[in-house]
Amino acid sequence: DIQMTQSPSSLSASLGDRVTITCRASQNIVTFLNWYQQKPGKGPNLLIYDASSLQSGVPSRFSGSGSGTDFTLTISSLQPEDFATYYCHQSFNIPRTFGQGTKVEIK
């Protein structure tokens, strides 16, 4: 199975901050990497697919980059509604696997 490792596990940030979350795959997954946001009591919501494509309806302050084994999710200017947990997810092969999550909290 492909292991997905996110860092950090949690972070504290202020409104307007630029936030970067990284995800590392245990093997080359090309660009089959997706990012989700999850708020308490809700299912995950797709933000970025194919490493850098913005899902329809997602604000442009979210962006993704990377290929191979190293990937990044960036929030350019943190907004109140962005405080949540973020997960990466590889869709390169079966079984699909997820990172352990990064919780973004208010500083």
Place this chain on the structure above:
Amino acid sequence: QVQLQQSGPGLVKPSQTLSVTCVISGDSVSTNSAAWNWIRQSPSRGLEWLGRTYYRSKWYNDYAESVKSRITINADTSKNQFSLQLNSVTSEDTAVYYCARDVASGQIDYWGQGTLVTVSS
């Protein structure tokens, strides 16, 4: 707009079978351009993909090795739904279970509302 509506019991006894159903609206379970997944989430295991079913001229299933001996995912085209059955459950199977659609490069673009299933006597 695709919607996935889940239903199923919230409490299952140890050694019994967990069953959750996902009714699809806005798409077809037999579409050639999507797959229908079951994923669970617990504090101890995080997000864990369990398996999927999809139709490409015939039906296919993929399952996670961790549950392969206990899991069945079926599609019901007459009701436009798919279901999860997990046999011989233990407390380790206590989790929120999600149904979900994946498309194109495997990204999951729609999720069900989640069903908390507790395994307890």
